[in-house]
Amino acid sequence: MRNLISVLFFFLLSAVGFCQNPNPSSAVDNYILDEMNAENAPGMATLIVKDGEIVWVNAYGLADVGANVPVTDSTVFMLASISKVFTGTALMHLFENGQMDLDEDINNYLPFDIDVPGFESDSITFRQLMTHTASIADGAAMDGYYSNGDPTITLPDVIERYFSTSGADYNANQNFSTDVPGTAYEYSNMGTALAGYMVEAVSGTDFSEYCNTHIFDKLCMNNTSWYLAQFDTNDVARPYQWIGGQYEPYAHYGFADYPDGQLRSNILDLANFLIAVMQDGSFNGQQLLSGASINEMLTAQIPSLDATQGLNWYQEEIYLTGGGTVQVWGHNGGESGVSTDMYFNPNNNIGVAVLSNGEGDNLNVIDELYNYALGLFSTGIGNPPCEALSIEEQMLTDQSVTILGRYDILGRPISSDYRGIQLIKYSDGSVIRLVKMYED
Numbered sequence: 001m002r003n004l005i006s007v008l009f010f011f012l013l014s015a016v017g018f019c020q021n022p023n024p025s026s027a028v029d030n031y032i033l034d035e036m037n038a039e040n041a042p043g044m045a046t047l048i049v050k051d052g053e054i055v056w057v058n059a060y061g062l063a064d065v066g067a068n069v070p071v072t073d074s075t076v077f078m079l080a081s082i083s084k085v086f087t088g089t090a091l092m093h094l095f096e097n098g099q100m101d102l103d104e105d106i107n108n109y110l111p112f113d114i115d116v117p118g119f120e121s122d123s124i125t126f127r128q129l130m131t132h133t134a135s136i137a138d139g140a141a142m143d144g145y146y147s148n149g150d151p152t153i154t155l156p157d158v159i160e161r162y163f164s165t166s167g168a169d170y171n172a173n174q175n176f177s178t179d180v181p182g183t184a185y186e187y188s189n190m191g192t193a194l195a196g197y198m199v200e201a202v203s204g205t206d207f208s209e210y211c212n213t214h215i216f217d218k219l220c221m222n223n224t225s226w227y228l229a230q231f232d233t234n235d236v237a238r239p240y241q242w243i244g245g246q247y248e249p250y251a252h253y254g255f256a257d258y259p260d261g262q263l264r265s266n267i268l269d270l271a272n273f274l275i276a277v278m279q280d281g282s283f284n285g286q287q288l289l290s291g292a293s294i295n296e297m298l299t300a301q302i303p304s305l306d307a308t309q310g311l312n313w314y315q316e317e318i319y320l321t322g323g324g325t326v327q328v329w330g331h332n333g334g335e336s337g338v339s340t341d342m343y344f345n346p347n348n349n350i351g352v353a354v355l356s357n358g359e360g361d362n363l364n365v366i367d368e369l370y371n372y373a374l375g376l377f378s379t380g381i382g383n384p385p386c387e388a389l390s391i392e393e394q395m396l397t398d399q400s401v402t403i404l405g406r407y408d409i410l411g412r413p414i415s416s417d418y419r420g421i422q423l424i425k426y427s428d429g430s431v432i433r434l435v436k437m438y439e440d
Contacts, residue, residue: 021058023048023376029058031368036061039360040242041339043071045267047353048369049274049344051378056369057267063237063357065247076223076236076266077355080333082340083263084192086215086273088130088312090199090207092293093214095126100202102127102311106194109201114163114194117172122181129195130311131301135181136191139174145256150227153256155207159197162190162257185305189260192312196259207259218286219272220386224265228252236264237357239337247358250337261335267355268384270342274351275383278344284383298329298346316343316363321371328370334359341366350374 036044043063048056059071094100100109105123107113114124116135128134145151145158153161161167162175169175177186196207203210208226216224225231233252240247254262276283280291289297297311308315310329317325330343341362344351352369354362 021056022054023056023372024058025372028056028368028372029060032058032060032365035362035365035368036356036358036360039339039356039358039362040247041356041358041360041362042240042247043075043237043357044362044365045071045073045075045077045355046365046369047267047271047274047351048373048376049271049278049351050373050376051349052275052279052383053378053381054268054271054384055373055376055378057271059267065238065240066249069234071237071357073267074223074235076231076264077340077357078237078239078261078333078335078338079263079265079355080261080335080338080340081189082331082333082342083259083261085312085331085342086211086263087192087196087199087259088297089215089289090211091126091130091195092289092297092311094199094202096290096293100126100198102130106198106201109198111201112160112164116176116179116181118178119180124181126195126198127301127311128182129191129198131306131309132185132187132191133182133302133305134188134191134194135177135179135184135186136188136194137175137177137186138189139169139171141169141171141175142190142255142257144169147254147256148251150229150254151256151258151262155193155197155200155256155258158256159194163194183305185302185309190257192260193257199259215273215288216269218288219269219276219283221265221269221272224263224269226258226263228254228264231264237355239335239357241337241359253336261333267353270353270355271351271384274342274344274353278346278349278351279383284386318343318370319367326370332362343370345370348374 032044032046041061042065043061045059047054057073059073059075061071063069063071063075095102103125106126116122116124124134141162145153161169164170177184199207199210211226236252239250241250272283276288277294281287281289281294297313299310300307301311302309313329313331315327316330318328319325326345328343328345330341333340337357337359339356339358339360339362340354342353343366350370350373352366352373354365356362
């Protein structure tokens, strides 16, 4: 028999360190574990959101192999190039506030001109930076921007070094392509790093702080940051490579061109972001972007060059179990010891994400999660609440409003002795999360 040993504690779900999977499936679990083994992934966190709710969340394997630390839904991973959609979101926020135009020359905001050699009369625009058509290449100088821990070179400094004709890393042949801006597609990390710097140049605010204020704080992404220093590294999945039949760890690292891939987050924070994007920018009464801005980001921008490319987002193909495929919007990411994927279908409000601290391919897991999601149902419980009440606030609330019911995270009615996370709905419309602590 289990004895209740504590009062009820109230936490953010993302701080709890575990979450009951609302739709468990041993078949899906086994598939994911087999894929992890095939791809040599030491740890993985997985997510399905549907109709504004988390309908699947599960974690597997180890965040730290040497210390035998398991991955949980609160484990933080480097997102790698998924970061680019957040950089694009920051730019779109500036755009819809009228602070710049997507087709405007970026030199209108810079302390020095940036031009593609040989095409100085052709402007580089914000839209080109967001579609990899700005004729900016990833030169060899980028190798020098990596560091153990957070970058040691500031974003303004790395942009000046790489793009200014007087910069220490300027190389006309390596740092740019030979195409007129806007006429060719070439995936560009440094182009996105420049896009992040343009947020600073236009807004007058540090890029990371701009994202904190206008993205992460709005969506209650309390376990998301561009800088490693903002985390307890015990909560961050260590990146690994598979060599000689064993996992070899990398040191936690960063890079000065950080807006293109250094963001770290956990699977529950990503749920909030995906839900907001699928709800025309709205999450729990907060507006991330307007529906028009979201729609613009999810519109093919350069059909003659790449019909799948939106503004930072792109389309990927998912294979359906019964045959055929479906196009979804999203982004993947890959870095040393990191592999990430995040996609959604705006036509059926299904979003899936996989975060791994290995270097394999996650697309088979993405396919499996998406196909499983097709048969799941939402409950109407709504978006994940941002935060719960303190014990004192809860005591007051209990005296002033009626508890309409207790539910599990899927929204199914449960008894008062239910062990784990509950959603409690009140007559004033509020919903809180509650965790009951037991011991044997």
